[in-house]
Amino acid sequence: MGMAMENVKDILKTWLPIDGAWSWLPHASSVTTAAVDGPFYFLLWTCIGLFLLVIGPMVFFVIRYRRKSPSQKALSQMDHNQAMEVAWTVLPFIYLAILFYWGFVGFLHMYKAPSDAKQLRVIGQKWQWTVEYPEEGISVSGQGAVVVVPIGKPIQLKMSSQDVIHSFFIPNFRVKQDVLPGRYTSLWFEATEEGEFPIFCTEYCGDQHSNMMAILKVVSMEQFLDWVDKMKNADQGIALKDLGEKLYTKKGCNACHSVDGSPKLAPSFKGMYGKKEKLTDGRTVLVDDDYIKKSILDPAADVVMGYQPVMPTFQGQVSEREILALTEYIKSLK
Ligand code: CUA
Numbered sequence: 001m002g003m004a005m006e007n008v009k010d011i012l013k014t015w016l017p018i019d020g021a022w023s024w025l026p027h028a029s030s031v032t033t034a035a036v037d038g039p040f041y042f043l044l045w046t047c048i049g050l051f052l053l054v055i056g057p058m059v060f061f062v063i064r065y066r067r068k069s070p071s072q073k074a075l076s077q078m079d080h081n082q083a084m085e086v087a088w089t090v091l092p093f094i095y096l097a098i099l100f101y102w103g104f105v106g107f108l109h110m111y112k113a114p115s116d117a118k119q120l121r122v123i124g125q126k127w128q129w130t131v132e133y134p135e136e137g138i139s140v141s142g143q144g145a146v147v148v149v150p151i152g153k154p155i156q157l158k159m160s161s162q163d164v165i166h167s168f169f170i171p172n173f174r175v176k177q178d179v180l181p182g183r184y185t186s187l188w189f190e191a192t193e194e195g196e197f198p199i200f201c202t203e204y205c206g207d208q209h210s211n212m213m214a215i216l217k218v219v220s221m222e223q224f225l226d227w228v229d230k231m232k233n234a235d236q237g238i239a240l241k242d243l244g245e246k247l248y249t250k251k252g253c254n255a256c257h258s259v260d261g262s263p264k265l266a267p268s269f270k271g272m273y274g275k276k277e278k279l280t281d282g283r284t285v286l287v288d289d290d291y292i293k294k295s296i297l298d299p300a301a302d303v304v305m306g307y308q309p310v311m312p313t314f315q316g317q318v319s320e321r322e323i324l325a326l327t328e329y330i331k332s333l334k
Helices: 003-015 035-066 080-109 222-232 240-250 289-297 320-332
Strands: 118-125 129-135 136-140 147-151 156-161 167-171 175-179 185-189 195-201 214-219 277-278 284-286
Touching: 035 080, 080 167, 118 147, 129 147, 129 222, 129 320, 136 147, 136 222, 147 222, 156 175, 175 222, 195 222, 214 222, 289 320
Parallel strands: 118 156, 147 214
Antiparallel strands: 118 129, 129 136, 156 185, 167 175, 167 195, 195 214, 277 284
């Protein structure tokens, strides 16, 4: 498991603690959270109140006025009370109308992103999130990817999936939206405080669903611009092997390939280079530069015996330099 995933797990530890004993939801950190939390707590506490109001007297009456001897008979029964009937019709109507209005206004607020929202693209794929910053020309991806956004700026995510249905969820922001292969969906948020917040996939999408996590890091606008600068220059001047090691988690290779020889969904990178591998169709290949490149771009072509052809293609998602970097990294894992 890569460093990035360890970071996510650290954040998870600080995520759940909730703001005090009366709070049921994780700490709220976006401008639209009140649209969820308000109706939720209103519903929760009024229901708890009504439950006690109905069940309490009922239990009391059952005990206090229970039948004490077999010959005991009820003296009179009440079969109609106009005032009560009007009350229990009108009061719930008012209650539900309040809830509906509150929920609907909140829904509209959360549904429609402000027109000045910054747009990011999100791609879901088994089993990682990729977030593209079209204006900046950068992207982050991989399990445990750190998605950096500025505070106080509306951010709209336009999302699609490369394979199955995923769902993008930031609990602290109360936003969750399915990410579909067939069409674009979107959500928006505006962070109200700096910090790191977990991003989950909340639609079961296969073996590694529970590891399909990332981190949303909210920083000041200045820090955001610094980060963009760094990202733009990050891969220049870095040794191929070191870049390969970064890409290993960034591109999500770590989901299926270990680097310590332990078996996962795919062959471990450790000691792979220079090995002869038997393929599912009976052929034998030498793991060299050509084989690695082919396996990145056309993974289904030469599948190693004993494994399923589950790897997605990285055609168009890795540069020539990145392929070289991954090759050098694999080569270094003796
Ligand atoms: Cu993607 Cu669950």
